[in-house]
Amino acid sequence: MALTIKICGLxxxxxxxxxxxxxxxxxxxxxxxxxxxSLGLEAARLLGARAQGRAQKVALTVDAxxxxxxxxxxxLKPDMLQLHGNETPERVAVVRSRFGLPVMKALPIATRADLxxxxxxxxxxxxxxxxxxxxxxxxRPGGLGKTFDWTLLAGLKTGVPYMLSGGLDxxxxxxxxxxxxxxxxxxxxxxxxxPGEKDPDRIRAFIRAARAADAALDxxxxxxxxx
Ligand SMILES: O=C(O)c1ccccc1NCC(=O)[C@H](O)[C@H](O)COP(=O)(O)O
Numbered sequence: 001m002a003l004t005i006k007i008c009g010l011x012x013x014x015x016x017x018x019x020x021x022x023x024x025x026x027x028x029x030x031x032x033x034x035x036x037x038s039l040g041l042e043a044a045r046l047l048g049a050r051a052q053g054r055a056q057k058v059a060l061t062v063d064a065x066x067x068x069x070x071x072x073x074x075x076l077k078p079d080m081l082q083l084h085g086n087e088t089p090e091r092v093a094v095v096r097s098r099f100g101l102p103v104m105k106a107l108p109i110a111t112r113a114d115l116x117x118x119x120x121x122x123x124x125x126x127x128x129x130x131x132x133x134x135x136x137x138x139x140r141p142g143g144l145g146k147t148f149d150w151t152l153l154a155g156l157k158t159g160v161p162y163m164l165s166g167g168l169d170x171x172x173x174x175x176x177x178x179x180x181x182x183x184x185x186x187x188x189x190x191x192x193x194x195p196g197e198k199d200p201d202r203i204r205a206f207i208r209a210a211r212a213a214d215a216a217l218d219x220x221x222x223x224x225x226x227x
Contacts, residue, residue, distance in 0.1 A: 002183075003177075003182075003183065003184065003185065003210060003211070003214040004025045004026060004161070004163065004183060004184035004185075005023070005024050005025050005026070005184070005185055005186075005206075005207055005210050005211070006024065006025065006026035006027070006028055006058065006163060006184065006185070006186040006187070007019040007024045007026070007027055007028065007187060007188075007191060007198075007203055007206075007207075008027075008028030008030070008037075008058070008060065008143070008165075008186055008187065008188040009028060009029075009030050009035070009037030009143060009188040009192075009196065009198070010027050010028065010029060010037075010047065010198060011029075011037055011039060011043070011047075011196060011198070012198070013046070013047065013050055014200070015198035015200060015203065016047055016050055016051055017050070018198075018200040018203050018204065019055070019198075019203050019207075020051065020054045020055045022203055022204045022207040022208075023207050023211065024055055024203075024207060025055060025056060025184075026055060026056040026057075026058050026080070026186075027051055027055045027056070027057060027058065028058040028060055028082065028186070028188075029044060029047060029048075029057065029058065029059055029060065029076060029078075030060045030143070031044070031059060031060060031061050031064070031068070031072050032060070032061065032062045032084075032140060034139045034140050035140050035143060035196075036195040036196030037143060037188065037195075037196045041071060041072070041075040042075075044059075044072065044075040044076040045075040045076070047076070048075065048076040048077050048078070049077075052077065056079040056080060057076055057077065057078045057079050057080070058078060058079070058080045058081075058082050058104065059072050059073065059076050059078035059080070059081055059082065060082040060084055060142075061081070061082070061083060061084065061085070062083075062084050062085035062140070062141060063085030063086055063087060064085075066095075066098060069081065069095065069099060070099075073099055073101070078101065079101070079102070080101060080102045080103070080104055080126070080127070081095060081096075081099060081101050081102070081103050081104070082103075082104045082105075082106060082129065083095065083103060083104070083105050083106065084106040084129075084131075084141055084142050085141060087105065089120045089121055089123065089124045090124075092105050092121065092124045092125050093124040096124065096125075096126070102126035102127065103124075103125050103126055103127075104125065104126065104127040104128065104129050104163070105121045105124075105125040105127075105128055105129070106128075106129040106130075106131050106141075106142060106165070107121065107128060107129070107130055107131070108131060108132070108133035108134065108141065109130045109131065109132065109133055109148045109152060109153075109166075110132070110133035110148055111152075112152055114133065114152075115152065115156070118156075118158055122158050122159035122160045123159065125160060126160055127160055127161050127162060127163065127184075128158060128160060128161075128162040128163070129162065129163040129165050129186060130148075130153060130162060130163070130164055130165060130166070131148075131165040131166045131186075132144065132146040132147055132148040132165075132166035132167060133148065134146075142165075142166075142188075143188045143189060144166075144167075144189065145167050145188075145189030145190065146166055146167045147166050147167030147168070147172070147176075148166055148167075150164070150175075150176050150179040150180050151179055153179070153180040153182065154179055154180060154181075156180075161183045161184060162182065162183065162184065163182065163183075163184035163185060163186045164176055164177075164180055164182035164184065164185050164186070165185070165186035165187070167189070167190065168185055168186070168187045168190050168206070169187065169189075169190030169191070169202070169206060170190070170202065170205035170206045170208070170209040171209075173185055173187075173206060173209050173210045173213060174209060174210075174212070174213035174216075177210070177213045177214060177217060178213070178217065181217065185210050187206055190202065190206060191203045191205075191206050
């Protein structure tokens with residue numbers, strides 16, 4: 001399976017280069033001031049130019065206005081918009097048509113009931129991202145380094161591709177893929193040495209572990225299917 005790997009919350013040219021050179025398919029940039037990973041527009045412009053044509057750029061916002069998204073799009077020139085707040089399916093459709101970019105909608109997951117919005121969102125979004133539901137007192141809706149019960153996604157069929165997210169790292173991504181067979185994985189905290197401080201070695205280790213797990217699962221499937 002062609003696994004899509006996203007490294008999110010990148011903030012420096014050095015770690016951006018490590019993610020891209022290690023084989024990340026997507027590089028995510030956060031635009032949410034309470035986050036330790038949040039970027040300003042000038043940094044977005046510089047990092048966006050550095051990543052141009054080397055990986056898919058994903059701009060992450062939380063319940064942002066059209067004007068705010070327009071400024072981010074002008075600076076970063078993203079390939080995809082990730083909406084990580086309480087955006088409704090109608091809002092997703094408006095953003096998608098207004099900016100002419102694919103939209104990935106993040107859905108918070110804690111229990112099986114949290115899967116029910118999928119049927120509405122996969123009609124309007126291009127991709128879904130399943131993240132651990134943030135605790136009530138959290139200062140942000142994502143990037144918290146917390147996992148959820150991956151068995152909730154076992155055998156899940158969605159109308160659009162999805163990414164598994166939330167508390168992943170090089171040590172657990174193989175198990176997460178074995179349980180879910182997710183077509184994409186996304187990580188932020190698990191490749192950091194401190195909140196907002198990406199660690200090159202952890203980035204490399206995560207991508208290596210995810211690629212190896214994906215290859216092993218492919219081998220298992222083809223062994224079952226036979227020549
Ligand atoms: O990363 C953040 O700081 C953040 C802030 C506000 C909304 C979303 C945020 N991150 C979204 C992501 O796509 C993260 O990669 C995802 O939540 C997984 O994070 P982690 O559990 O730290 O790997």
